[in-house]
Amino acid sequence: xxxxxxxxxxxxxxxxxxxxxxxxxxxxxxxxxxxxxxxxxxxxxxxxxxxxxxxxxxxxxxxxxxxxxxxxxxxxxxxxxxxxxxxxxxxxxxxxxxxxxxxxxxxxxxxxxxxxxxxxxxxxxxxxxxxxxxxxxxxxxxxxxxxxxxxxxxxxxxxxxxxxxxxxxxxxxxxxxxxxxxxxxxxxxxxxxxxxxxxxxxxxxxxxxxxxxxxxxxxxxxxxxxxxxxxxxxxxxxxxxxxxxxxxxxxxxxxxxxxxxxxxxxxxxxxxxxxxxxxxxxxxxxxxxxxxxxxxxxxxxxxxxxxxxxxxxxxxxxxxxxxxxxxxxxxxxxxxxxxxxxxxxxxxxxxxxxxxxxxxxxxxxxxxxxxxxxxxxxxxxxxxxxxxxxxxxxxxxxxxxxxxxxxxxxxxxxxxxxxxxxxxxxxxxxxxxxxxxxxxxxxxxxxxxxxxxxxxxxxxxxxxxxxxxxxxxxxxxxxx
Amino acid sequence: xxxxxxxxxxxxxxxxxxxxxxxxxxxxxxxxxxxxxxxxxxxxxxxxxxxxxxxxxxxxxxxxxxxxxxxxxxxxxxxxxxxxxxxxxxxxxxxxxxxxxxxxxxxxxxxxxxxxxxxxxxxxxxxxxxxxxxxxxxxxxxxxxxxxxxxxxxxxxxxxxxxxxxxxxxxxxxxxxxxxxxxxxxxxxxxxxxxxxxxxxxxxxxxxxxxxxxxxxxxxxxxxxxxxxxxxxxxxxxxxxxxxxxxxxxxxxxxxxxxxxxxxxxxxxxxxxxxxxxxxxxxxxxxxxxxxxxxxxxxxxxxxxxxxxxxxxxxxxxxxxxxxxxxxxxxxxxxxxxxxxxxxxxxxxxxxxxxxxxxxxxxxxxxxxxxx
Numbered sequence: 001x002x003x004x005x006x007x008x009x010x011x012x013x014x015x016x017x018x019x020x021x022x023x024x025x026x027x028x029x030x031x032x033x034x035x036x037x038x039x040x041x042x043x044x045x046x047x048x049x050x051x052x053x054x055x056x057x058x059x060x061x062x063x064x065x066x067x068x069x070x071x072x073x074x075x076x077x078x079x080x081x082x083x084x085x086x087x088x089x090x091x092x093x094x095x096x097x098x099x100x101x102x103x104x105x106x107x108x109x110x111x112x113x114x115x116x117x118x119x120x121x122x123x124x125x126x127x128x129x130x131x132x133x134x135x136x137x138x139x140x141x142x143x144x145x146x147x148x149x150x151x152x153x154x155x156x157x158x159x160x161x162x163x164x165x166x167x168x169x170x171x172x173x174x175x176x177x178x179x180x181x182x183x184x185x186x187x188x189x190x191x192x193x194x195x196x197x198x199x200x201x202x203x204x205x206x207x208x209x210x211x212x213x214x215x216x217x218x219x220x221x222x223x224x225x226x227x228x229x230x231x232x233x234x235x236x237x238x239x240x241x242x243x244x245x246x247x248x249x250x251x252x253x254x255x256x257x258x259x260x261x262x263x264x265x266x267x268x269x270x271x272x273x274x275x276x277x278x279x280x281x282x283x284x285x286x287x288x289x290x291x292x293x294x295x296x297x298x299x300x301x302x303x304x305x306x307x308x309x310x311x312x313x314x315x316x317x318x319x320x321x322x323x324x325x326x327x328x329x330x331x332x333x334x335x336x337x338x339x340x341x342x343x344x345x346x347x348x349x350x351x352x353x354x355x356x357x358x359x360x361x362x363x364x365x366x367x368x369x370x371x372x373x374x375x376x377x378x379x380x381x382x383x384x385x386x387x388x389x390x391x392x393x394x395x396x397x398x399x400x401x402x403x404x405x406x407x408x409x410x411x412x413x414x415x416x417x418x419x420x421x422x423x424x425x426x427x428x429x430x431x432x433x434x435x436x437x438x439x440x441x442x443x444x445x446x447x448x449x450x451x452x453x454x455x456x457x458x459x460x461x462x463x464x465x466x467x468x469x470x471x472x473x474x475x476x477x478x479x480x
Numbered sequence: 481x482x483x484x485x486x487x488x489x490x491x492x493x494x495x496x497x498x499x500x501x502x503x504x505x506x507x508x509x510x511x512x513x514x515x516x517x518x519x520x521x522x523x524x525x526x527x528x529x530x531x532x533x534x535x536x537x538x539x540x541x542x543x544x545x546x547x548x549x550x551x552x553x554x555x556x557x558x559x560x561x562x563x564x565x566x567x568x569x570x571x572x573x574x575x576x577x578x579x580x581x582x583x584x585x586x587x588x589x590x591x592x593x594x595x596x597x598x599x600x601x602x603x604x605x606x607x608x609x610x611x612x613x614x615x616x617x618x619x620x621x622x623x624x625x626x627x628x629x630x631x632x633x634x635x636x637x638x639x640x641x642x643x644x645x646x647x648x649x650x651x652x653x654x655x656x657x658x659x660x661x662x663x664x665x666x667x668x669x670x671x672x673x674x675x676x677x678x679x680x681x682x683x684x685x686x687x688x689x690x691x692x693x694x695x696x697x698x699x700x701x702x703x704x705x706x707x708x709x710x711x712x713x714x715x716x717x718x719x720x721x722x723x724x725x726x727x728x729x730x731x732x733x734x735x736x737x738x739x740x741x742x743x744x745x746x747x748x749x750x751x752x753x754x755x756x757x758x759x760x761x762x763x764x765x766x767x768x769x770x771x772x773x774x775x776x777x778x779x780x781x782x783x784x785x786x787x788x789x790x791x792x793x794x795x796x797x798x799x800x801x802x803x804x805x806x807x808x809x810x811x812x813x814x815x816x817x818x819x820x821x822x823x824x825x826x827x828x829x830x831x832x833x834x835x836x837x838x839x840x841x842x843x844x845x846x847x848x849x850x851x852x
Contacts, residue, residue, distance in 0.1 A: 048620040048624060059685070059717075117840060191678070391503065409523065416535075
């Protein structure tokens with residue numbers, strides 16, 4: 001009787017898992033195809049981009065580049081240097097030292113000749129105390145806010161409240177921006193100043209790249225298999241996923257690594273939320289909420305061209321901590337905004353984007369983990385049809401690899417930052433390996449993230465950072 | 481291990497045993513997936529190899545064509561025709577890329593020389609053909625080429641050939657602007673929609689630089705608040721010229737219901753510092769406006785006027801202003817009037833922290849926000 005009941009549970013749940021699996025993969029396939037169409041259109045549109053070939057245009061909006069930094073001594077100088085030397089006529093760079101315990105501030109002071117402007121800000125900048133505001137004597141675009149540790153959101157809010165520029169761009173301190181990249185991400189605001197409130201750019205991995213004095217000299221693939229798998233994952237996520245969702249006007253997240261927003265709009269919705277561990281997702285979902293509730297036209301855009309290069313974790317433990325935090329943050333944002341789910345008031349965001357994110361991103365990894373449990377149970381019960389199972393597993397892995405190759409194909413068909421066919425072969429290989437082992441690990445991290453969420457864990461976790469040229473390795477953490 | 485399951489159990493376990501989703505179906509799906517994988521891998525690798533080979537070949541061509549172009553540019557007689565005749569198709573493509581960049585970048589004699597090259601390449605006729613036969617993309621490319629070649633085009637020929645899409649209207653406007661009868665038509669094309677892109681604002685700036693009067697006279701016809709605020713920003717940024725526009729259409733907007741329009745009207749009025757009648761007649765209600773944005777624009781307007789009346793208004797506002805951002809602009813505006821007495825008086829009237837920030841160039845200063 002118990003055996004029969006157990007088998008019934010297994011079979012029923014297996015059918016549900018199979019249906020959801022089909023739905024998830026059909027969604028991904030659809031989004032990936034739409035992503036290719038959008039990539040083609042964006043590349044073509046760039047050829048008829050007449051507006052900003054002229055560098056001295058009167059009508060390029062000013063941009064504040066805000067860099068929150070907590071213990072980023074290894075990368076902060078290169079990052080800030082890439083920003084102060086960026087090709088754009090009106091930029092203010094605001095580095096926010098968020099109570100670092102290493103020598104982040106000292107390195108900035110030493111490199112850029114900082115001098116104290118005032119130890120009191122002109123108005124309240126953040127929830128935590130500001131110790132001083134510095135200005136560079138060698139780079140006139142650069143300001144540094146030195147404050148108590150309050151987390152990444154609080155540091156970003158300090159920069160947003162400080163600036164007078166109409167647009168601001170959040171960029172992580174372990175990232176480098178292309179010299180001409182800012183123009184690309186500003187382009188949607190110029191093309192549609194009435195409606196565009198946010199735009200994000202494609203983020204690629206800096207590991208393995210040659211970076212000199214804060215500038216990307218040569219885009220190379222890292223030798224680390226773990227990084228290669230993340231690269232394949234990033235390509236799929238940015239080129240296929242976000243690009244496709246952006247075309248459908250259902251983009252839910254602009255990467256916290258690099259995103260541009262209208263300053264007035266973000267101030268209006270209260271800035272970044274200091275209570276969340278995925279401030280990027282939280283912010284964009286609140287933007288959707290705000291504009292739908294006020295019945296105002298708006299657009300959140302995504303730029304396909306690779307603009308920012310960031311460091312990916314090179315150690316499995318660091319990667320696991322990062323992914324668990326992302327998963328926790330996803331649950332947190334979905335839970336906070338549960339009234340938007342399947343709510344027609346929020347248009348396709350409520351009726352499509354959030355539900356499909358729940359199915360694909362929340363349940364997807366959990367179902368996968370559950371599927372492995374079912375298989376183990378079936379083996380124990382002696383009801384597993386081995387030939388069938390092996391074939392079925394091959395199909396699942398094959399579909400996963402097929403979807404992964406969309407990202408690599410987009411890279412080759414699109415901007416071709418990896419010019420060497422050998423690197424493309426490595427990426428394709430990584431797309432295969434990603435689905436055997438790494439994918440299963442992600443399912444385990446999701447389960448772990450779920451447990452942490454249920455325990456109300458709000459930590460960011462420690463991530464080790466390296467300098468961009470890998471000469472020095474330090475133990476660092478993200479904003480606590 | 482478990483392939484031999486009794487029939488009764490097999491029907492129960494269904495999916496797990498392969499009965500529910502027949503093994504034949506799974507085999508078929510597996511074959512399809514495998515075929516897809518092989519195809520995408522082959523296609524991706526093939527594209528990569530072809531692209532790499534093309535890039536390698538093109539790298540040499542790019543350097544060769546660029547060097548040839550620059551070398552001929554420095555000659556007394558460039559000899560474009562003889563050179564162009566020697567170029568094959570890939571080299572001509574690269575030449576067009578360089579020509580587009582340099583036409584936009586170079587001025588004077590070099591620009592004139594490049595225009596001769598464009599003529600040799602028959603680019604004017606090619607552009608006309610693209611407009612005649614192409615899609616939106618081709619027409620915009622062609623109009624872009626005509627623009628950088630400083631060409632105008634007969635409005636009677638062009639207008640029936642472009643669509644009403646914003647991208648095409650804005651691409652056509654700079655080309656029409658150069659035609660003797662084109663100013664009004666270009667203005668109408670630009671102001672037809674709900675808003676302008678940055679490119680449209682740049683073209684409007686050129687039109688206003690030529691003559692601001694038609695734009696100012698058009699203001700009352702603009703229904704979209706977004707478009708109106710953009711036009712006002714372009715007017716506020718206009719270069720000084722002998723032709724000054726009429727002021728009445730602007731003073732009418734001074735009391736507009738939308739705060740952005742009020743604020744941007746103040747910015748435009750700030751450019752009329754020479755207009756004594758305006759300065760005496762205008763009632764500075766905006767000093768008491770509820771919107772800090774409007775008050776900030778008013779302070780900036782008064783800072784540009786730089787006279788006793790303006791200074792008096794600013795000093796009066798100092799007691800009333802409660803918004804810190806607006807107050808910094810107000811104090812800076814007073815400092816810009818440059819009176820030594822004001823500087824000493826301010827030290828007693830506002831806190832030292834605020835004075836420090838007001839003196840600092842770059843923070844809370846006039847921001848570069850014409851687009852937004």
